[in-house]
Amino acid sequence: MSDKKLILSVRDVKVHFKVKGGNDWPWTPKKTLKAVDGVSFDLYEGETLGVVGESGCGKSTLARSILNLIPATAGEIVWMGRDLRQGTEKDWLAVRRDIQMIFQDPLASLNPRMTIAQIIGEPLRVHRPELSSDEVMKRVRAMMVKVGLREQMINRYPHEFSGGQCQRIGIARALILEPKLIICDEPVSALDVSIQAQIINLLKELQREMGLALIFIAHDLAVVKHISDRILVMYLGREMELAEKHALYDLPSHPYTRALLSAIPIPDPKLERSKQIQILQGDLPSPINPPSGCVFRTRCPLAEAQCAGERPALRRLSADTQSSCLLA
Amino acid sequence: MLFRSKQKAMAEAMAANLSMAAVEGRSPWADARERFLRNKAAVVSLILLVLVVLACVFGPMLLPHSYEDTDWDAMAMAPTWHNLHLFGTDDLGRDLLVRTLIGGRISLMVGLLATIASVTIGIVWGATAGFLGGKVDTVMMRIVDMMYAVPYLLIAILMVTLLGREFYLVVLTITVFSWMDMARVVRGQTLSVKSKEFVEAARAIGVSTGSIIFRHVVPNLLGIVVIYTTVTVPGVILTESVLSFLGLGVQEPMTSWGVLIEDGTGVMETTPWMLLFPAAMLSLTLYCANYIGDGMRDALDPKDR
Numbered sequence: 001m002s003d004k005k006l007i008l009s010v011r012d013v014k015v016h017f018k019v020k021g022g023n024d025w026p027w028t029p030k031k032t033l034k035a036v037d038g039v040s041f042d043l044y045e046g047e048t049l050g051v052v053g054e055s056g057c058g059k060s061t062l063a064r065s066i067l068n069l070i071p072a073t074a075g076e077i078v079w080m081g082r083d084l085r086q087g088t089e090k091d092w093l094a095v096r097r098d099i100q101m102i103f104q105d106p107l108a109s110l111n112p113r114m115t116i117a118q119i120i121g122e123p124l125r126v127h128r129p130e131l132s133s134d135e136v137m138k139r140v141r142a143m144m145v146k147v148g149l150r151e152q153m154i155n156r157y158p159h160e161f162s163g164g165q166c167q168r169i170g171i172a173r174a175l176i177l178e179p180k181l182i183i184c185d186e187p188v189s190a191l192d193v194s195i196q197a198q199i200i201n202l203l204k205e206l207q208r209e210m211g212l213a214l215i216f217i218a219h220d221l222a223v224v225k226h227i228s229d230r231i232l233v234m235y236l237g238r239e240m241e242l243a244e245k246h247a248l249y250d251l252p253s254h255p256y257t258r259a260l261l262s263a264i265p266i267p268d269p270k271l272e273r274s275k276q277i278q279i280l281q282g283d284l285p286s287p288i289n290p291p292s293g294c295v296f297r298t299r300c301p302l303a304e305a306q307c308a309g310e311r312p313a314l315r316r317l318s319a320d321t322q323s324s325c326l327l328a
Numbered sequence: 329m330l331f332r333s334k335q336k337a338m339a340e341a342m343a344a345n346l347s348m349a350a351v352e353g354r355s356p357w358a359d360a361r362e363r364f365l366r367n368k369a370a371v372v373s374l375i376l377l378v379l380v381v382l383a384c385v386f387g388p389m390l391l392p393h394s395y396e397d398t399d400w401d402a403m404a405m406a407p408t409w410h411n412l413h414l415f416g417t418d419d420l421g422r423d424l425l426v427r428t429l430i431g432g433r434i435s436l437m438v439g440l441l442a443t444i445a446s447v448t449i450g451i452v453w454g455a456t457a458g459f460l461g462g463k464v465d466t467v468m469m470r471i472v473d474m475m476y477a478v479p480y481l482l483i484a485i486l487m488v489t490l491l492g493r494e495f496y497l498v499v500l501t502i503t504v505f506s507w508m509d510m511a512r513v514v515r516g517q518t519l520s521v522k523s524k525e526f527v528e529a530a531r532a533i534g535v536s537t538g539s540i541i542f543r544h545v546v547p548n549l550l551g552i553v554v555i556y557t558t559v560t561v562p563g564v565i566l567t568e569s570v571l572s573f574l575g576l577g578v579q580e581p582m583t584s585w586g587v588l589i590e591d592g593t594g595v596m597e598t599t600p601w602m603l604l605f606p607a608a609m610l611s612l613t614l615y616c617a618n619y620i621g622d623g624m625r626d627a628l629d630p631k632d633r
Contacts, residue, residue: 067532096534109525112356113547123533157355173529 004044007180007213008066012038013075015058015065015237019288033288035061037237038075040314043181048207048214050228050245052221052260056284058237059217060104063183066215067101068092097127100174104186106166110158117154120144120172127177139176147172147202164195168202175206181213188223200227221264225249233257236295237287239314240324247320253328256296294326302327360551363627370623373616380613384432393423395430396581407601416601418591427583428606434495434584435610439565442502446564447557449503450510455549457511458518459541469515472508480505481574488576495578502567506560513556514549521548551628558621562614569610585610 015036020028036058043049051059065072068084077084079095087095100123103109110119120140124131131139141151147168158166167187174182184203188196204227207214218224224231231248233241233256241254252258262278280299285291291298297307304327312324364370388395392412398421399411407416415424457468484501491497521527522545530540565585571577572586580587585606592603 064528069528069531093534096532101529101532103525103529105525109529111526111530111544111548114543115355122530122535126534126536126539159356170529173533 004046006042007045007080008043009076009078010042010066011040011076011078013040013062013065013072013077014038015061015070016073031288034237034290035287036065036072037287037290039232039234039237039239040075041232041239041242043213043215045180046207046211046213047230048216048228050224050231051215051217051234052219052224052231053234053240054219054284056287057234058287059219059234060185061237062234063101063185063215063217066183067096067099093127097177098180100177100179100182102167102170102174102182102184102187105190106163106170107158107161109170110166112158115155115157116140116144116149116169119158119169120176123173123177140172143172143176146206147175162195163191164198167191167195167199171199171202171206175210178210179212181215183215183217185217186219187216189218189220196223203227221260233260236285236290238295238324240296242314242322244320247318251321253317253321253323254296254325255300255302255327294324356551360627364623367623367626369619370626373619373623376612377616377620380432380609380616381436384429384436387429388426388433391423391426391429393426395422395426395583398422415605416599418602419595419599422581424588424602424605428585428588428609431583431585431588431606432609432613434578434582435565435568435586436613438495438499438502438568438584439561441499442506442564442568443557443560445499445503446507446560447510447553449507450556451514451549451553453507454511454514454516455518455545458515458522459545461519465515469512472511475505475508478505481570484571484576485574493577493579498568498571498577501571502564506564506567510553510556510560513552517549517552518545521545524548555621555625555628558617558624562617562621565610565617566614 013036014034017033017035018030019033020030039058039062041049051062053059061070064070066077072085075085079099082091084091084095114122117137117140120143121136124136124139137154141154144151144154149165149168149172153161158169161169170187187203188199191199200223203214203216206212214227216224216227225245228245230242230244232239233248233254235256240256241248241252243253248257249261252261259278259280262276266272266275278301282299285295285298291308293306293308293310294300294303294312297303300307307326312326314322314324316322317328393399399413399417400421401411403417403419403421407414413423413425415428417423418427453468453472457465480501483505487497487501527540527544530544535543568577568584569586569589572584573590575590577586578584588606589603589610592600592606596603
């Protein structure tokens, strides 16, 4: 990895929310919901980092904190050598040119009262006000062709498109400023399987073409395996494992990763029937009151007494794998 | 043979045209207009309402009578062609048709002004509360709740007693007590639009807060504002009639539909046309406005898309 340029470095980021129970008195002290609790990772140029974990584990919150859509409460987010958390709104504006986002619900992420031309052209109008409207239109058309939309649709409105087409519009909007990093927040989970493959292949193609880095959030491990170079496994706002793709799929070090991987269906009925699915007992604990020590210990098949003690940090097991399991 | 090749060439040209031309998109507004025009009740109501408004505005100029002059030959006369008293006359010999139209002017004017005022206040109040959220929102919406609890007739009677019977007072009283619905609706809609992904997308792009409000949030509020405006108009006209009926409206000889109906009820056993015509005009207007409001809601409701 050393030959590639480090572009984003996230250090011990925490996103905590103050929450109040519905029945609380006004003077009851508010509780803290730890949506993201100390996550660190590095991202290199042109690389894809997959982020997986079950619903509510803080994947989306982590993504939004990188863009300051939900401000992080602690930690460092270093983009190109600058700590963004110290930055002013003006610094953020400059950064937003380089980091763009693709959203989960393709239709909801497009303003229903704007045409496709206005939607895709909006980033240009914000960041490149010196461009003439003809120039903007030219770039919008070029970008539409690039993401596989017909140019004739330029004056249409979002509700006239299918989900897959809407996601292509979202991708075009994210790409038009030629950013260095795109954060994809479950970009395909709302789409049909055949369309998912189209969108993912489009993203891979564009990534190769434009040298983009991607942070790809998903809860579908097969999708993540297809697109990622490295994978970060999250559970209850914490990192469980961060590993190169092949290391993670071939030799998962963390019991949570193993449980996730055992749930992937195998497209072969014989193997699928003989496969052992490791079902996790119980529910996700509350992020308001997480278990002490390793947050996964309440559902871990291997948990021992020491797991309840100190909170395990991510440690390097091999060149390709970092894991937070004490027993690994 | 020649004909066939010509036909083929034409078909090809058409196909080329179809694929080359940028397809003009249909905006949500165009869709809504089409849906509205398909709604027969709403379209008929719209035509009728326009006719009522035109009659009220221009009718009195075209008729030979004035709303305050007495026709000594025709006191409490039933509808007749004599002297062109088409709606008859009241017990002072004043032409009822002209009085109904003049009264319509006042009622529609009150309806229009009070609606504009209350819609404006409601939008500003609701949007502010929705945007800022938190404590500001709580305080502003509790004020709305308090306004609902105030008995408006009592306040209206007090205001008229203290300040006299004036046109602007009627508008003011109605406005003060009719903006809360709009504020609540707009606040709710603002909250829901604010949390939509496209607003988040705009923030991720770096669009300024002002642009987010005017380019992303407000256009998505307009549908519901239009709907509620059309529902507010009949409510306001009705409130004006109630105030006039209780003698809190405009002063004689000026009149409004509420005043005419009040006068008519007193003599409905002897001269029923004095009640029937103004009441019919008021009912017609209210029905029309309600049907238009219904049509607007069906046409603009986002759930229908």
